Amino acid sequence: MVKEIERAGIPVVHVCTVVPISLTIGANRIVPAVGIPYPLGDPTLGDEGSYKVRMKLVKKALDALQTEVDGQTVFE
Secondary structure, eight states, rough: HHHHHHHHHHHOOOEEEOOOHHHHTTTTTEEOOOOOOOOOOGGGGHHHHHHHHHHHHHHHHHHHHSOOOOOEEEOO
């Protein structure tokens, strides 16, 4: 789906837990997430810690969204 949205001229960031799958499907902007059960947080860190993890990932995704890419790019 990310390729079709980008084909329409809308940049997309794929936040994912398994980067090789994102590479296989052809996503251009890839941001690795935390883990499969909790991609955008870590419940073991408590509410505040998990919030910080989410904020970091969302900011990284927004930076990736604003970055011109030529092909697949993983934003570590």
